[in-house]
Amino acid sequence: MSAPKKFAAVTGAGSGIGRAAAISLAAAGFTVALIGRREEPLLETKEAIAVAGGKAEVFPADVADEAWVDRAFSRIAQEFGRLDVLFNNAGRNAGAVPLEEYSLDFWNDVVATNLTGVFLCARAAWRLMKNQNPQGGRIINNGSISAHSPRPQTIAYSATKHAVSGITKSLALDGRPFNIACSQIDIGNAATSLTDRMTRGVLQADGTTAPEARMDVTHVANAIVHMASLPLEANVLNMTIMATTMPFVGRG
Template sequence: MTQQFAGKTAFVTGGGSGIGRASALALAGDGALVTVAGRTAETLKETVRLVQAAGGSARYVVADVTDEAQIEHAVQDATAGTGRLDIALNNAGYDGEYQLTKDYSTDMLDRMIALNVRGMFLSMKYELRHMSAQGCGVIVNMASGAGLVGVPGFSGYTATKAAEIAMTKSSALEAAAQGIRINAVCPGLVDTPMIADLDEDIRASLSASHPLGRIARPEEIADAVVFLASDKSSFITGIALTVDGGYSVP
């Protein structure tokens, strides 16, 4: 490992599994002190255990990103001991189930808006307060290739992911003069617990729609997070980086 993040502090929401866990491992592997946040202590503890077993440094905080007081507290916890927040990955989210728009559950849509849009908004709100005070920082938002194209049966999900991309761009423009970079990663289908409950036929169809002929591994998305968090992307802000095996190519 390069230890390019040695001495830096990172905060990862949705850090208990999937892309969040893979990203926490990757950031810690490059030297960052990583705080993982989520709603389930057991999965967060397992992420911390894996990071420490690999020789990295991590801690956890239980927090629901839709609760403003909880996310404010979680961001404060991430700065404990260092007073800094150098890297933030806003990864918590919800993809829901396949449903045609005419049959779409309003409760499911409300939950998506709460987790994907409100959760990301609140996370950035408090991350940016810390980063603005210190005059630097990097935020990476986990959006989706689904926010760039239409996906039948997932109209609510695509809407919230498009909102995340728009929020990323607007916030990047606001924060640029303060030395803060904000970008989004837009994966295609990734082999995570979020897709475990998808019907096999739907999963097979979605996998086949990726020109590379497979779905991504969480570690491949984590590599994009590390790139955007690093100095190798020092002149990149406000982008939606597609890491989708060609899914969104016109």
């Protein structure tokens, strides 16, 4: 008797951690829904998965737009029939900006993507997981080590990542009656285009600028596959994965 099919959705699947996670999930046997604002990078991810013998479909959506999100997850329900895992990954970076120079538009843009987007996608996935048969599923939120300790002059990014931790805990609690598990992976300096600047030097807590170590993004993808592949009776509530020598543990 063949194993039941498994279905996962990855937001921000067009590049970086999202692309790496989608490819690894497909290699692990999941059919993957690729979600992101721009269709072309999603098609590139789909092609990479197909070349490796995996299966994926593209669902363009801006995670901060309620109508886009609901439409994408409605299509996922129609085409896949169920959803077993959501990797709530989409987010935007925000470099160091002194507080007095923050504009409300900048704040709102970071919050819309990093916080509201997480909520909208979690809600849409939750509705599917609660109502499908068999009931249940898993939501993995991409937090950040900034959910524990901020970088200098990153109030919007740090605030949203701390808030994601609250979302994770709330969903982990509220999901119990419906067999929905929720977890969070806090990632430090995975080697993607977004962290290229780390190798040139970034602002440290002591006011200096220094380069930081990075790790291969494949390690992050493998960790996500491990979390996604657990039976629903078990949950990695929080995982921190980071380059061993990056300046996170300790004082700076």
